[in-house]
Amino acid sequence: MTQSVKHVLPDLPYGHDALEPYIDERTMEIHHGKHHQAYVNNLNNAIEGTEMENMTLEEIFRNMSQYPMAVRNNGGGHWNHDLFWKIMGPDGGDKPSGELLSAIEKRFNSFEDFQEAFNRAGATRFGSGWAWLIVDANGELQVTSTPNQDNPLMDVAEKQGTPILGVDVWEHAYYLKYQNRRPEYLSNFWKVVNWKEVERRYAELKK
């Protein structure tokens, strides 16, 4: 029998104040320490004593429609935030380079047009959710968004693929600093994107 592994809250790869002034310290403390921790706890409770204890989240997501809503919401919540912390950083901003930049320019015409499409996906996602840059099954870049804590790895997603960049547009991600100004939060998000990590994920998928 395989040993079941509890999911754990990953450490933030930087300090809570590292993304100031674009994302404020208090928001990061609550978002990581309270919201993400709750997804992890609720996920562990939801999979306890089931076959899902011995599966990776990616394996569960592939057949998400067959598993309970609590696992979809909290497993998605855990995976999505884990990605989110890693694709941001204090040395972020600017643009990607190399193959990822070429692929973005080929697919979206220019880096600025890509940013516009991504911001639009985030701004027009009604209620809570995420905007994504994904690599689809054909290796093509796509911009998409999902509701709640869904993500494009799930079989329930409209557009499927592997996210290499994502932004949380739940109000808890920006309300303390930006109140209802989601577009301003989205435009400042670019100042903290860790493109090195996004490029690494892209290269991994293109192997």
Ligand code: MN3
């Ligand atoms: Mn969140």
